[in-house]
Amino acid sequence: MNAGIPIQYFLILAAIMFFTGIYGFLTRRNLITILMSVELILNSVNINFLAFNRYLYPHKLDGMFFSLFIIAVAAAEAAVAISIIINIYRRFTTINVEDVDEMKY
Amino acid sequence: MIANQIMFFLLSAMIIVFSILTVISRKILRAAIYLLFVLVSTSGLYFMLNYQFLAAVQLTVYAGGIVVLIIFSILLTSHISQRFEPAGLKKSMFSAIAALTGAILSIVTILDYKFEATAIAAKEVDMRLIGKSLLSVDYDGYVLPFEVISVLLLAAMVAAIAIAKKSGPAKTQSPTLKQE
Amino acid sequence: MDILTQFVVIPLLTITGIILVKDTRQVKMVSAIGMGLQLIMAGILLFLYVSARRAGNSAEMLFVKDIVWFKSLNIHYTVGVDGISVAMICLTSLVVFAGIFASWEVDFLRKEFFVSLILLATGVFGFFISIDLFTMFLFYELAVIPMYLLIGIWGSGPKEYAAMKLTLMLMGASALILVGILGIYFNSAPAGGQLTFNILDISKVKIPMSAQYLFFPLTFVGFGVLGALFPFHTWSPDGHSSAPTAVSMLHAGVLMKLGGYGAFRVAIFLMPEAVKELSWIFIILTSVSVIYGAFGAIVQKDLKYINAYSSVSHCGLVLFAILMLNQTAMTGAIIQMISHGLMTALFFALIGMIYGRTHTRMINEMGGLMKVIPFLSVCYVIAGLASLGLPGFSGFVAEMTIFVGAFQHPEIFYRVVTVIAASSIVITAVYILRVVAILLLGPATNEHFDHFTDAKWFEKVSVITLICFIALIGLAPFWLSSMIGSSLQPIMNKILALNPF
Amino acid sequence: MINLGYTIWIPLLPFLMFLLLGLAGHKLKHKLSGLLGTGGLAIITVLSYITAYKYFFTSEKIDGAYQKITAFNITWLQFTDKLHIDLGVLLDPISVMMLIVITTVSFMVHIYSLGYMKGEKGFERYFAFLSLFSFSMLGLVLATNIFQMYIFWELVGVSSYLLIGFYYQKPSAVSASKKAFIVTRFADLGFLIGILLLSFNTKTFDFITLTDPTGTAIAQGSGIVFMGLSVMTWSMIFVFMGGIGKSAMFPFHIWLPDAMEGPTPVSALIHAATMVVAGVYLIARMFPIYTFSAPVALEVVAYVGAFSSLFAAIIACTQTDIKRVLAYSTISQIGYMLLALGVSGYGGYEGLGYMASMFHLFAHAMFKALLFLGAGAIIHAVHSNYMTDMGGLRKYLPVTHMTFLIACLTIAGIPPLSGFFSKDEILAAALHSNKLLFAVEYAVAGLTAFYMFRIYFSIFWGKETQYHETPHEAPPTMTIPLIVLAIGSALSGLIPFNELVTSDGKAFESEIELLVAIPSVLIGLLGIGIAYVMYRKETTIPEKLAATFKYSYKWAYNKFYMDELYLFVTKKIIFKHISEPVAWFDRHIVDGTMNAIAYVTQSVSFRIRGLQSGQLQKYAYVFFTGAILLAILFIYLWK
Secondary structure: OOOOOOHHHHHHHHHHHHHHHHHHHHOOHHHHHHHHHHHHHHHHHHHHHHHHHHOOOOOOOOHHHHHHHHHHHHHHHHHHHHHHHHHHHHHOOOOEEEOOOOOOO | HHHHHHHHHHHHHHHHEEEHHHHOOOOOHHHHHHHHHHHHHHHHHHHHHOHEEEEEEEHHHHHHHHHHHHHHHHHHHOOOEEEEOOOOOOHHHHHHHHHHHHHHHHHHHHHHHHOOOOOOOOOOOOHHHHHHHHHHOOOOHHEEEEEEHHHHHHHHHHHHHHHHOOOOOOHHHHOOOOOO | OOOOHHHHHHHHHHHHHHHHHOOOOHHHHHHHHHHHHHHHHHHHHHHHHHHHHOOOOOOOOEEEEEEEEEEEOOOOEEEOHHHHHHHHHHHHHHOOOOOOHHHHOOOOOOHHHHHHHHHHHHHHHHHHHHHHHHHHHHHHHHHHHHHHHHHHHHOOOOHHHHHHHHHHHHHHHHHHHHHHHHHHOOOOOOOOEEOOOOOHHHHHOOOOOOHHHHHHHHHHHHHHHHHHOOOOOHHHHHHHOOOHHHHHHHHHHHHHHHHHHHHHHHHHHHHHHHHHHHHHHHHHHHHHHHHHHHHHHHHHEEEEEEEEHHHHHHHHHHHHOOOOHHHHHHHHHHHHHHHHHHHHHHHHHHHHHHHHOOOOOOOOOOOOHHHHHHHHHHHHHHHHHHHHHOOOHHHHHHHHHHHHHHOOOOOOOHHHHHHEEEEEEEEHHHHHHHHHHHHHOOOOOOOOHHHHOOHHHHHHHHHHHHHHHHHHHHHHOOOHHHHHHHHHHHHHHHHHHHOOO | OOHHHHHHHHHHHHHHHHHHHHHHHHOOHHHHHHHHHHHHHHHHHHHHHHHHHHHHHHOOOEEEOOEEEEEEEEEEEEEOOOEEEEEEEEEOOHHHOOOOOOOOHHHHHHHHHHHHHHOOHHHEEEEHHHHHHHHHHHHHOOOOOOOHHHHHHHHHHHHHHHHHHHOOOOOHHHHHHHHHHHHHHHHHHHHHHHHHHHHHHHOOOHHHHHOOOOHHHHOOOOOEEEEEEEHHHHHHHHHHHHHHOOOOOOOOOOOHHHHOOOOOHHHHHHHOOOOOOOOHHHHHHHHHHHHHHHHHHHHHHHHHHHHHHHHHHHHHOOOHHHHHHHHHHHHHHHHHHHHHHHHOOHHOOOHHHHHHHHHHHHHHHHHHHHHHHHHHHHHHOOOOOOHHHOOOEEEEEEEHHHHHHHHHHHHOOOOOOHHHHHHHHHHHHHHOOOOHHHHHHHHHHHHHHHHHHHHHHHOOOOOOOOOOOOOOOOOOHHHHHHHHHHHHHHHHHHHHHHHOOOOOOOOOOOOHHHHHHHHHHHHHHHHHHHHHHHHHHOOOOOHHHHHHHHHHHHHHHHHHHHHHHHHHHHHHHHHHHHHHHHHHHHHHHHHHHHHHHHHHHHHHHHHHHHOOOOHHHHHHHHHHHHHHHHHHHHHHHOO
């Protein structure tokens, strides 16, 4: 399936996706969209894991399992994050990240 | 140009375009839908890499689980019609510069590095193997991370409930609310 | 359990007892019983020590107990006492005992107050019995930390400021001490072999001179801060004036002695060679302390400030004397520590009692108290006379031993400085009598004072205990000075081997 | 060897009495506590007389000289092998003589006080302090070593402080007591330095070792020279500084007139008869060292004594407070004693001055105590200290009048009263050694007669003053001591001091030198005559004289502005220009530095805390760019 596609393509794609996520993380104000950016970042990492696994160590399954665990962690993270976000919304009636700055100084 | 290359570029283009749209869209629900597209395309890439199980997980967990969760929370917290203020120019400029620098750095590094293709035959990834590996305590076994992750999921579930529960001591404390 | 460890265990048990009792009225009874027991233990220890020495036990430290508690760094829980530590332990238990009675009327968070107070005492006791540098340092920290709470919560005036200042300065000092201790540790085996924190073992080797030049000033200044060494004494006036009565007593009476004792036990005992070379700097600083503190006390208006400056002066004399490397002067220094501990505890107890009645500590707002509260006033006069070095009280014995000892120094510089330090006795008289005259004598100035009641029973217990021992040392100093003198033999041997004069 | 071990009870008994009265006095009845104190004194007075008898008449003499006997000695505090403070009892001619003086006067004062202090608040406190004083003073004179002397020296200082400030609600008494203590304390610092120097050079405190003329202590230490004088001389000058302070010599005399704020019996005991002569006693005790190792210091003693006696006599002529006149007179007479010591040599007739000094000390104690007690009786009767409020009292106070007259005649040196003999011998000693001092002393003798009779005539003759209530004679408890002391001062001239109390313990021959004696009596009579003319009747001569010598009178009246000078030094220089700057320096510079460190730390942290803005994205940005920069650094730059 991946014949003719060098590993670099996957890696470059993942890098672009990763930095898009970073950009989103840095610029978005809404906490939920920040969460989405994080999902992008996690996904790009997954792609890298799988690409490395497939191209460089095809006899092993480590990359795949890592991806699997990352997905699991991402799911947990999303659940907790969203519950926190909702809680924040309840307290502050906003989920704008710039307004949630109680933890300063 | 062979079909899988076309397929790859198509998926890549979708991922990149929708990623960018996700982070710049000014309507939050749209952003979530774009994210869904990205995730689906990513699972396509997994198929291409011949990890069907993972692709399926990706579809079910991400597309089916997380995105739905996100959309629900959007519905709980925002108006669908609400348009975001665009990020400040300075902020987005600097972020873009940083992200671009990082991207260029990574890409240059990737292109610099000579990846040595391996000659070892690929292992066939079937469900049986995955299941065995997950529960194996051998050299290739993943029982410990598996257990850890299951505890984590349980903890996350409890935590999510506990945090999101409406009442609790958090309410009784004198709230330092920022009510506008 | 060996007798020394009990000095740490009894306070801890007392603390447990305090925490367990329900009724806050029982708290002070528990504390008083615990510390009374401690006082009895101190008496027993003194007795055991003296009889052991009589029986011909000439070991450097008695009742030594050694438990390893951190193997890889060779940190031990090593306890042992010589005459000096025994004397300091007796002093501590006396002052703590008196302090409990002086804080009989603390009402706010009483339980927590007594817990902190006794925790502090635990640290002090542990410090005096330790002969392992690290354990010693540990107990030192234990003694310093509760002070912050005690001043910050139960103090008066700008208490947070004072507590913060005091704690920060003492913490800064303990940083110096820690560096010094580690420096000693890493040089404790110059010929190779196991590094050690044990004071007795270290005292047998010669720490390389280059290390001594670095670590002697560090440890001396570090402990000197606690001993109110000029110019690091400024925590003392603020800290004392804000602290509650018992804390001032303990702090000036005992905690400041940690400085002198530590400087002696660590800086002087382990590194006498560097002392010989560098002492002139510190001799100048300490004699400045002595004179400067006394002059500073003359114009103060707050009673506690006066005694804080007076403590600077008297504790300066302690550090001054131990730097003389002379048995008589050092004996004097130890006696001065004990004597100052008792006197200043008495002073602060009395000031607390007077303050409890007049609600002011400004001497110009008071006057003619002798007529109103004769018991306390007479005790204040006695404390004052003891402080200005009247024969028959401990201060005289201490000061004269220091002056005579220091004056036997062969170099003229040291003798001249001694004369300068001795002139503090005049200035001391000036400020003490000034206070006595303004505060106690003269016509009663304020008719609100007329209804004051004189000392209550617990106040009398506190004050009389201290006065008795001040007078006891003053009248019969021989046993104390010989006990201390014989304990100074090891260091004197070391010094004499270094440079016979 | 006679057993004198019991002599330890002589100082101890008053001490026990002090403890008893001090701790339990307020529970006892006034009368009982007074009687207890007096009874204790009576016992030790008897003991002292027995001791004196034993010592002078039954103890064995070696080579015709009285020996120094250490009747009791314990080591109190060990400094080094050689240096240790002992507490003990040393008996030699001067200490035994002092025993007699102290116990006699103290006993008389105790009896007198029973009447004088009757009904005062703090009666038992008064007797407790008197006992403390007696203890300290006895301990001082019986000291076996110089450090014991210093200890009791301080203790007499404090008992004097307590007794001067007895009326503690009176501000003037409080400040007088403070002044007395601090001035003497300053002088004691000199004493202490002297002791330290002495101990460094001779390695001993012990009097017997120190004062042995052939011993090693005197030989040692005289060699080292510092600023032109031997170290021994320096140390002796410093020791003498203590004596100056305690004996209220110029320039430390200022406390004594103020000390008259205390009860009058106290002035009689402490500030006339006993404590103030401690300086003289100190020099006498150390005399061999002075004459052999430190003759220069001895000269200093002589000149200080002479100057003080003249200075004080001049001031005494102008004062109107009778107790102050007596105080200046005391200074003057002590100056005499010191002068006599200063011009004395050692041994035999050379030691005439020494003997004369001790003789005068003895006589002076008697007549000055008498004068003070008489003054007390007068004050008791008229409730005023000022001569201007008195006059014509001879009718009302016959006993006081007679005894006062005897005392005045004694101090004026009229034969055959004791003052004549002692003064004559002092003058003779001065004549043999220093003509200038001799001349000064003649002048002082005249002045003394003048000012004493000035107050005598002003009080008992002079104008007829109207009193609010008729003055009446004091009760017997007060008059009996007056009579006893009057007999003592009249007859003590007959005691053969030249056989008993001499510099080397051996008797020597001395007789009245008519060439000295007759002019001195004449000068005394002249002084009395002038006083008679001026004050026998109310005349305007004093005012005229005062107007004529306006400035000198004013200076003398204001005690040559010594008090003002001291006030200037203490208030202006020490308080204003040392202490306050020190306090300021401490608060603002030293503490300011500490606070500045804290301030700098705090302000820096205020600046940098802006980084912790709570803005999640800023943190992320910083983190991320940091990571990129590090990556660039490690990949491309760190080659």
